[in-house]
Amino acid sequence: MSDAAQTPRLLLLDGHSLAYRAFFALPVENFSTHTGQPTNAVFGFTSMLINMLRDEKPTHIIVAFDVSRISFRTELYPEYKATRSETPKPFQGQVSLIKEVLEALRIPVVEKPGYEADDVLATLACQGREAGMEVLISTGDRDAFQLVDDRVTVLYPVRGVSEVRRTTPAVVEEKYGVPPHLYRAKAALVGEDSDNLPKVPGVGDKTAAKWVNEFGGLDGVIANADKIKGKVGENLRANLAGVMLNYQVNKLVTDLELPLAVSDARWAGWDREAVHQLFDALEFRVLRERLYSYLESVEPEAESGFELEGRLLRSGEVAGWLRENAGTAPVGVAVTGRFGRGTGELTGVAVATAGGLAAWFDPAALDENDERAVAAWLAEPSRPKVLHDAKPAQLAFRAHGWQLAGVTVDTALAAYLAKPDQRAYDLTDLALRYLKRELKVDAPEDGQLALSFDGAEDTAAEEGVMLRARATLDLADVLTAELSRDGGESQRLLAEVEQPLSVVLAEMESRGIAADTEYLSELESHFAAEVKAAQQAAHEVVGREFNLGSPKQLQEILFVERNLPKTKKIKSGYTTDADALQNLFAQTGDPVLEHLLRHRDVAKLKSTVDGLLKSVSDDGRIHTTFNQTVAATGRLSSTDPNLQNIPIRTEEGRRIRRAFVVGPSHEQLMTADYSQIEMRIMAHLSGDDALIDAFNSGADFHAATASSVFHVGLDEVSADQRRKIKAMNYGLAYGLSAFGLSNQLTISNEEARGLMEEYFKRFGGVRDYLQSVVTQATKDGFTATILGRRRYLPDLTSDNRQRQEMAKRMALNAPIQGSAADIIKIAMLRVDEALKESGLASRMLLQVHDELVFEVAAGELEQLQELVRREMGGAYPLSVPLEVSIGVGRDWNGADH
Template identity: 40%
Template sequence: MVGELSGLKAFCFDTETTGLDPLAAELVGIAFSWEAHCAVYLAFGDDPKEMKLWIEMLKAPFLDPGIEKYGQNLKYDLHILKNYNIEVKGRLFDTMVAHFILKPEQKHNLNVLAEQYLDYSMVKIESLIGEKGVRQSSFKSVPPEKACEYAGEDADITWQLTEIFKNELQQEGFKDLYEKIEMPLIPVLMKMEHQGVKLDVKALNIFAVELREDIIKEEQEIFSLAGTEFNIGSPRQLGEILFDRLKIIPDPKKTKTKQYATGEEVLVELKDKHPIVEKMLEYRSLKKLLNTYVSALPKLVKPGTGKIHTSFNQALVTTGRLSSVNPNLQNIPVREERGREIRRAFIPESKENIFFSADYSQIELRLMAHLSRDQQMIEAFVNGEDIHTATAAKIYKLDPQEVSKEMRNRAKTANFGIIYGISAFGLAQRMRISRSDARALIDGYFETYPGVREFMDSSIRMAREKGYVETMFGRRRYLPDILSRNAVVRGNAERNAINSPIQGSAADVIKIAMIRIQDTMDSEDLQSSMILQVHDELNFDVVPGELERVKAIVVKEMENAASLSVPLTVDWGAGANWLEAH
C-alpha cells in the first residue's frame, strides 16, 4: 500500500484518534482514498513495534512534495502526524476550508457536505462510540470492521468532495484566494498552535488575589450607596435597588419578562444618574476579568508543556478573520488598564527569550483610503500625517496645530465609526453629543472625504445587485438580508456591505504576511516562533540573538503584504512579556 501511495499524484487521508484535542489524542489508524468509492484503512493495533514500523514507512509519501494531500479539517490531521514525527510536504486541499470560501455562512462539517453535494448519509461517530458524556468510549474500542467502514467512508467522501470543490473554486474565481492564502496558512496555524504560549500562572494567581480584594471593596461601596445589602448578581434585586429604592430615573426600561433592564448598555446610559451605577459597571468589569480570564486561563495550561495551546478557526468568521477558542486569546482585554495586566502573564518559553509584538497601524482606515480612492485620505496617509488630526483639521477647517484634543477624539470616533456604518444617533450616543451635532459631524466628514461616501454607496449597490460584496482578494461576503423589508435587518446588512470589504481585506493581508514570515523564518532555519495572531497583531517568542533578524523579517513582510495606494505601517515592541512588548 505504501508503494502505491508513493506513486500517486494525490491522495486523501483521515486520521482516526482517541480524542478531539490534537495535542493529547493518540493515533488509532489512518484511512486513505485515491479514487471515488474506494478506501483503505490502516489500523495500528496494540503492538508499538508494528506501529513504529508503519509510521516509518508512511513518512516517505507524506514527505513527497510532488504528491498533493487532501483532507477535511487538515490542521487537526497535521497536528496528529506531527506528534508522531511525520512531516507533511506538498500542496494541500482542505474540503472544510474550500467550502468556507464557497459558502462562508453555511455549515462545513463532513456529514452536512456529504448530504448536500453527494446526497449521501454518513455513519455518525456517536453510533460507534456513544453520545458525548462520561460514558462515551474511545475510537480504540470500536471493532475493526466498523472502524474500517467509518474511516474509509470519511476518506472516500472527502476525495469525492475535493473533485467537486476544485471545479467550483475555479468557476467562481476563488482559485488564487484558496491556493495563495487559505491553503498555505494551514501549516502556519498548526505550527503556532503546536508551539503554544507560556503562561506565568504564579503572576495570575497573585493578580486573582488582588482582584478578589478589589471586588469585595466595590461590593461594600455599592451596599453603602444602596443603603442596604443585596445580591449584586441578581438583575431583579439590582433593578429594585436602582429604580424602586433609589429612583435614579422616572421611567426605567423593562425586559420582556417585565423585570427592570439592568444590562451593560442600560447601565452605561445611566452612569451619570447616580454614583452607584459607575460602581456597578466597575464591579462587573472586575468580576468578568477574574472569572473569564484570571481564574480560567491557568486551568487551560497543558501539564506537559506549561503552555496554553489555543485553536485558530479558519472557517468560522464570514469576513475571513481568524477566531480562536480554548481559550479565545483574541479577546484578551486591551482597553482598560486592569484588563491589560492580564497580558503580563503571557511570557516567552525561557527567561532568555524575548516577547516580540508587531501590529498594523490603522490598517482598516488605510484600506478604506485605498478602496475608496479618496484623494484627501490617501494624501494624509502618504504624507505620514496623523489621520485623526488631519480629519479634524479638515472637518473644522483649521490648521492641524489648532486642533484640540477633544476635536481629535471626535474625528477618531468618526473615522472608526463611519467605516462601520454608524448612524447620527449611534455617533451621538457614543460621543455624548446632540443628534444634530452628530449629523453635522458626519456631513462634514463626507464633505472632507467624498470618496468614502461614494465607496459606501457603491458597496451597498453591489450588495443589492449581486447579493454579495468582495475583499481586495476576491473573498465574498453574501448578504441575503440586503433586500429585507425590515429596516433594522436591512440596515445591518448595509453596514456589513460597507465594512466587510475592509475587515475582510485586512484579514487577508495579515494572512499573507503570516505565510511569508513563516516561509522566511523556515528558510533561514530560525529557532524563534510565531505564537499568536490577534486580528491586526502578530506575536513571537524570540530566542537570544535573533531579535534583529526577526524584527526585520516581520516588519518587511507585514508592510509589503499588499500593494496599496497608501503605505502599510507597523508598530512593534519587545519585552519580557506581552504587555511590555505591546
Template identity: 40%
Template sequence: MSTLLLIDGSSYLFRAFHALPPLTNREGEPTGALFGVFNMLRKHLADRPDHVAVVFDASGPTFREELDPQYKANRPPMPDDLRVQIEPLHALVRALGLPLLRIEGVEADDVIGTLARQGAAAGLQVTISTSDKDFAQLVDDRIGLVNTMSGSALDRDGVIGKFGVPPERIIDYLALMGDSIDNVPGVEKCGPKTAAKWLAEFGSLDAIMAAADTFKGKLGENLRTALPRLPLNRELVTIRTDVPLELGPGQLRPGEPDREALRQIYTRYGFTAALRELDGGGAVSETAGAPAATGAAAVPTPAGDSIERHYDLVLDEATWAGWLQRLRDADCFAFDTETTGLDPQRATLVGLSLAVAPGIACYVPLAHDGPGVAPQLPAAKVLADLAPLLADPMKKRVAQNGKYDLHILRRAGIEVADVTFDTMLESYVFNATATRHDMDSLAARYLGVTTIKYDDVTGKGSKRIGFSQVDLGTATRYAAEDADVTLRLHQVLWPLLQDEPGPRDVFTRIEMPLVPVLGRVEANGVLIDRDMLVEQGRHLRQRMLELEQQAHAMAGRAFSLDSPKQLQAILYQELGLPVAFKTATGQPSTNEEALDALADQHPLPRVILDYRSLAKLVSTYTDKLIEQINPDTGRVHTCYHQAVAATGRLSSSDPNLQNIPVRSEEGRRIRQAFIAPPGWKILAADYSQIELRIMAHLSDDEGLLAAFRSGLDIHRATAAEVLGKPLDEVSANERRAAKAVNFGLIYGMGAFGLARQLGIDRGEAQHYIDRYFARYPGVRAFMESTREQARERGHVETVFGRRLYLNDIRARNANLRQAAERAAINAPMQGTAADIIKRAMIDLDACVRRREFPAKMIMQVHDELVFEVREDALEEARALITERMCAAAELKIPLVVDAGIGDNWDQAH
C-alpha cells in the same frame, strides 16, 4: 414496535420563522417559516413512522383563558409575514399526505398530550417532535421527545439531566418558575436551579407549599406571596391528556402525497429542488431547494446518497499492502484521524481512515482496546508506510479541518508536507455565510448525505465511551465514511471555487498555505507565569469585592450583582432609571448596552459594568488560563479558527486571545503573565491604523491619501480638515471626535451612535458627519457605490478577492437591510486587513524557517503578530518582521508597523 409521531406544528412554525432569514419567492411572498417546517417534515418522513399527525393551534380562546384571562395576554400580535404562511403550510401538510389536527378550545399541546397517552396505552412507541419544554412532563418509557431544529432528543434520563427533576415533577417545576412567554407569574426570583433544588428537597409542589413558613429570607417571602397563585399555575402548565378526539392514534396513518398539489406549492414558493425530486430528479438534502436569499452563491442540487459504498477494515498486512498501492496509484486521496480527544496538543491517535474514490474507503485501527478487540497492525509500521505518501509534494491530499490532523500526525512522529485541499476551507471561502462548515452540515448541503454522528457510535453523557472502545465494525462505518465524504465534498466544492477567480486565489494563496503556519504557531504556544496569574486572580477578586461594596452603598441595600432580576429591580423600580432597552420577553434589559446607556444618569451602572469586566477576566483568564497550561510544555496552546468570521478574521479559543482588554490596567496585567523564556524576549508587531489605510486606498480620497502620505496623525489631521483650523490648534477633545468618526464610519456608525459616544446632541453629531463628508467626498462616494454594488451583486469583495455574500441586502425589513449595508462597507476593509496579516504570517513563517532564524511566531491577535526572539537577534528580527509585514500588500499608501520588545507581552507594547 409500531411508532406514533406527533409533530408540534405551531412550535416549529414560530421557531422556523425566527431562526431562518426572511426568504421570499419571486413574487415577494415570505417563505422562510414554510421552508423551515417543510425541511423538518421531510426529516421525519424519511423515518417512515407507522402513525403520524401534525398538530396546530386553532384560532380563538382556550380553556386556559377561562381559568386566567391574563394567560398569554402579553404576547405581541403575530407578524404579518408569519401569518400569511400559515394557510400555505396547512395546505403543504395535507398535500404530503399527513393528518392535520386543529381542535378548538384547547391548545395543540393538549391534543398531542392526549394522543401520546392513548398511543402509549395501545402499545405504540410515541415520539413528540417539538421545541417546547412543557412536553417533558409526558416523557416515560414509551414517550420520548425530539427537536429536529436542535438535533436533541430526551428520554427520562435526558429530562432529569436537562431540568434536574424527573418528568413527573415537571409540572411542579414549571408552576414554581412560571412562564414569562405565556404570562404565568411564578415565585419571584425562583429560577430553574432553585425550583429543582426545592423539589429535590421536598419532593412535590404540595409539600413545598405546606412547608412555606419554614423558608428563610427574601425567597421565602416570595414563596409565601405566591402561594395563592401556585395552584392556578399548576393547572395552566398541565398538558391535558383527556381531550375528546374523533380520531385515535391507530387512525392517524400517513396517506399518499397529492403530487399535483405539491407541484403547485413547490412551484409557487420556489422549492426548486423539491420540485425536481417530485418529477424524478433524485432525492435532495434538507437544505436543498430553499428559496434563494438575495446574493447567495449558486450551488448544484445534491443527488442524495446514491453511491455504493465499499469500506474496508484493515487488520492484516495483505489488506494494508493493497491499500498502500491504491494510495500510490491515486492522484488525490482523503485522510482523517480518529483520536482520544479534541485537544490536538494532548489527544493521541486511535486510527486512520483513507479514501481514494467515491465510496471506496478504509479504516486502519491502531489503538483500539475494547473488550475482545481483534489484533491490529503496529502503529509504527502503518505510519512509516504512510510517511512517504504524506510527504510527497506531488500527491494531492484532502482533509476536513486538516490542521487538527496535522497536529495529531506530527505528535505521532509524522510530518505531513501539506494538506492540498481542506473541504472546510473550500466551503468557507466559497460562501462564508451559507452554512456551517463542519462535515455533517456540508454533507447535507452539498451531497444530500446524512452522516453517522460521533454520538451515534460513542454514546452521550455518562454512558459515552472513548473511540478506542468502539467496536471495529462500527468504527469502520463511521471513520471510513468521514474520509469518503471528505473526498466527495472536495469533488463538489473545488469545481465551484475554480469558477470564481477571486475566491479561488484566496483559497490557494492565503487560506491553504496558512494551515501549516497556524499549526506551527499553535504548537509553539506561549509561556505562562502561573504564579503571576494566581496573584492577579487574587487582586481581581479583591477589586470585585470593593466594587460590590460600592454598588451596595449606591443601591442602599445588599443585592447580588450577578442577578439580572435583582439588578432590574434596583435600577428600574427602586432608582427609577429610564428603560432604554428591553429583552426579547419585554422586560427591562440589564445587558452591557443598557447599562452603558444609563451610565451618565447614575454611577451604579458603571460600577456594575466594571464588576462584570473583572468577573469575566477572572473566569476567562486568571482562573481558566491556569487550567489550560499544558503540563508537558508549561505553555498555553490556543486553537485558531479560520472558518468562523465571515470577514476572514481569525478567531481563537482555549484561550480566546482576541478578547483580552488592552487598554485597561487589569487587561495589561493579564498580558504580563505571557512571558519569554530565559535568553529570549517577546516582540510584538502591530499594524498601525490598518483599516483606515485600507479605507483611504479603497475610497481613493485625496484628502485621506495626502494625510497618510505625509505621515500626519490621521485623527488630528481629520479634525483640522473638518473644523478648518491648523493642526497645532486641534484640541484633545476635537481629536477624539475625529477618531470616533474615522473608526465609526468603518463600522457604520450614524449620528445617534456618535452622539452617544461623544456625549453631544444628535444634531451636533450629524453636523460633524456632514462636514466630514464635505471634506472627504471620496469616502462618501465609496460608501454609496459599495452599497449599490452590494445590492446589484449580492456580495462585496476584499482587495484580494475574498467574497462576503449579503443575504439581507434587499430585505424588506429595514433593520436587516441596514445591517447588511453596514456589513457591505465594513467587510472590504476588515476582510482586507485579515488577508494582509495572513499573507504576512505565511511570508514570515517561510523566511524564519528558510533562514533557521532564532524566532518563533507564538500569537496572532487582531492586527498584531507576537514572536519569541532570542536576545542576540532582536534588532535583526525587528527589521525583518516589520519589513515583511509592510510588504504584505501594495496599497496607494504605505503600511506602517509598530514593533515593541519586552520580557512579557505587555512590556512589548
C-alpha cells in the same frame, strides 16, 4: 410521504396562531442570529412543522395567514379583538421569515383579504372533506372545533411547541361537554376573552353545555330563555343580543373563493438548496439535521453508484495497501483521536480512493515497515491528499512523529470560502448538503459499505471513519467546482492563502507562548478581592445583601426601590445588560450602578485569568487554537483560550498581558502591529485624495483628518476633536450610522449627523465609495476584498427591513475588514517563509487582530525587526504605505508599543 393507495391526508396550519404560540413558548433572548435577528417564533414554528410532517406524513399541505386585523368581523363588531396588546417588536418580521421557510419547503401559503386564517382553513377543510381526504387542522384557535367530524381532526397545541392534542369528535364532547356541531353555540354563551367576545355573566362551561344539549342548539336556548329560572336566566335574557352577535362573529366561513384548491397542494418535498441557504442564515443547524432525520419519505439517497469496499488493516498490511492504492490520484484521509492545546493523539486513520476502496488502521499498532511507509507517504508532497479541517490532524500526526504534506484540498476551508456566513462546517452537514448523503453506518446489506474483514469485533466506528474519508474526497470535487465559478479567485485564496496558513497556524499552536503562572495566581487573587469589594460596596449602598447577578433582584432595586429611569423593555421586565446600565449610570451617577459595573468588570477579568490558568500546559506554555472559519470577513479568531479577547484598553486589563512572557530558550518578546490598517485600506479603496494626503503627510492621521473637518490648524486640534474624528474614521469602516456615532460619542443625533456631513464634504471620495459598495453589492449579491474574498449578502434585497439594514452594514464593512484580514494573512505567510529562509531561531507565536507576537532568540532582535518590517510592509501594494509599529519587552504588555 404516504403510499398512493392510502387515503390522501391534508394538513392545514394556522400560520399566525402557531407562530404566536411559538414566540411566547421560547425565550426570545435564547433565539437570535449573530446579526441580532430574533428567531424564536421561526424556530418554534419550524420545529412544530417538522414534527407534524414526521408524525402525520401528509400528502397535501397548506398554511394560512391573517392578512390584517381588519375583517368582516370587525365590521360586525368593532370591538372584536380590541383588547389584544400590540404585536411585540421581536415578533415583527418573523412572519415573513416563516413564509421564507415555507417557500423553501415548497409548502403553499394562502391568504384572503377581509377574512381570517380560520376562514381560509375552514373553506379548505370542507374542500378536503368533500374530496374524500383525511383533514388535519393545526391551530391554537378553539373555533376550529366546530369543524371536527369523522374526517376532520384538530391538532391543538397543549404544551409549548412540542405537544399537540388530537381533537376528534369524542375528545370535543368529553372535554367541552357538547358535540362539535354544537360547540359554536356553547362558545357564544361563554364568550372568548382573547377575541373580546363577552360572556353571559354567571354562565360557565357546564351550564352553557347543559343548555345547548337540552335545547338542541342556540336557537333552542333562545326560544326557551323565559323558562330558565334564577339569576342566570335573568342574565341570559339581558344579554341575548350579545350572545347572538357572538354567534355571528364566531361562525367560520366555509365557501371562500381561494387562489388554491386542496387538489393542487400535493407536497413533493423541499427545495434542498433553498433550505440550506435559509437555515444557514437563520443558524438552524439542529433543525436542519432533524429535517433530514425525521422526514424519511424525502431523505437524500446515497449517490447513484456509490459503493465502498473497506478493510481494517492489521500490522504488516498498511505499506502494501498504500503502495497499491495511494498513488498520484487524490486520496481522502480522515482521523480520529484527541486534539487541542497544540498537539493531538491519533487513535485511527482512514484513507479512501475514488475507485471505491477504503482502509482503516491503528497508528499505535503498526510494525516498523508500516510506520516508515505511512511516514513517507504522508510527507510526500506529490502524493495528493484531501482532508476535512486538516490542522488538528496535522498536529496529531506531528505528535506521532509524522509530517503531513501534499494536502490539495481542505474541505472545511473550501466550504468556508464558498459560504463564509455559515456558523459551522461540520462534515456530516456538508455531506448532506452537497452530496445528499448521510454519514451514518447502516447494516452492510444497504450497499453503502462492504467490509472485507474476518474479525468478530464491532467495526461501526472504523466504518464511520472510512465513510468520512470517502465523503471528504467526493466533497473536494464538488467544492472545487463551486469555488471555480468566480473566475478562480476563491480557488487561489484556498491554495495560496488559507491552506498554507493552516500549516503556519499549526506550528504556532504547537509552539504556544510561555505563561507566568505565579503572577497569574497573584492576579486571580487580586481580582477575586476586587469582586468581593465591589459586591460589599453595592450591598452597603442598598442596605442589604442581594445577588448582583440576578436580573430580577436588580430590576426591583434599580427601578422600584431607587426609582431610576426605566431601561429597554424586555419580556422579563427591563434590561439590566451592561450597555443599558452604563448609559443609566451616565445619566444618574447612582452609586449602586457604579459598584455594579465595577463588579461586572472585575468579575470578567477574574474569569479571564481563571481561564488562562487552566489553559497552561505541562510545558508551562499556553497553546491557543486559531480558527479560520468563524468570522465571515476572513478574520482569524482563537479559542481555548481566546487570546483575541485579552483586554488592552484599561490598565487592569493590560496587567493580564504581563502574564505572557518570553520562554527560557529565548531572550525577548517582540510585537509588530499594523498602524491604522482599516483606514489605510479605506484610503486605498476609495481613492480619496485628501485621505491619502493625510496619510502621506507623516502627521498624526486622526489629528490631520480632524484638522481638515474642523477647519483648524494641525497644532490647534483639541483632544476632543481628535477623539470624535477617530471614532468617525474607524466607525465608517464598520458601517457606522449617525445614530451609532451619537451613542458612541454621547452626543446628540443632530451633532453626529452634522459631523458626518462635514466629514463627507472634506472626504467626498469616502462618501462615494461607501455608497458604491452598497449599490454594487445589491446588484451582485456579494462584496469582495482586495484578494477577491467574497461575502454573499442575499438580504440586501430582502423585504424584511431589519435584515436589509443589517446586510447594508455588512456590505459596508466586509471589504475593509476582509481586506485587513487578507493582508495580515499574507504577512504571516511572508514572515514565516522569510524566517525559514533566514535560518533565524526567532519564531512567530501569536496573531491578535492586526498584531503579530514573536519570541526573539538571543542576538537576533535587529535582524528580526528588519525582516518583519520588510515582509509585513510589503504584504500588499496599497496607495498609502503599510506602517508597522514594533515593540520589545520581556512580557507581552512590555512589548506593546
